[in-house]
Amino acid sequence: MADPITPAISDRICKHMNEDHQDAILLYAKVYGNTPDAQVAQMLSIDPQGMNLSVQKDNNTIPIRIEFDHQLKDSEDAHHTLIYMIKQAKGK
Template structure:
């Protein structure tokens, strides 16, 4: 079985998220990364267990690791999981 999260898959997902869903990444950092002062964030990589972000907090770049609630099977599972996480995060925003 091939690695569902090859560097190419991670790069493709990160590029899409950074270009089209920057607001969602900042929300992940604020809610799941326990970094409520995050102004913006970028997704650096994603694997079956979690994602690595860098958050901009008070003019500092802070690395964050956010673990998923399950091991992802493939990029489609990642897609659905990221959508579910942003929906969940939005319910926690005050």
């Protein structure tokens, strides 16, 4: 059974993404965060409505909020949504 997206689940997802999928986070920032010149990105938090990133661009760190196209139901929905977003971004 999937977990609801609590702060603890957000931390777990962010830790996994930051450690294992930095390229995906950078792609989220570039495509969905409208920051094509982003150089480094980190996922700070995720909630049912969206995700918060910290992006480095031109020696500046800027926060970016990316809204999802639907409200996430749980951690499994988050997993599938993040994968779908990467597939869509790579197609652009």
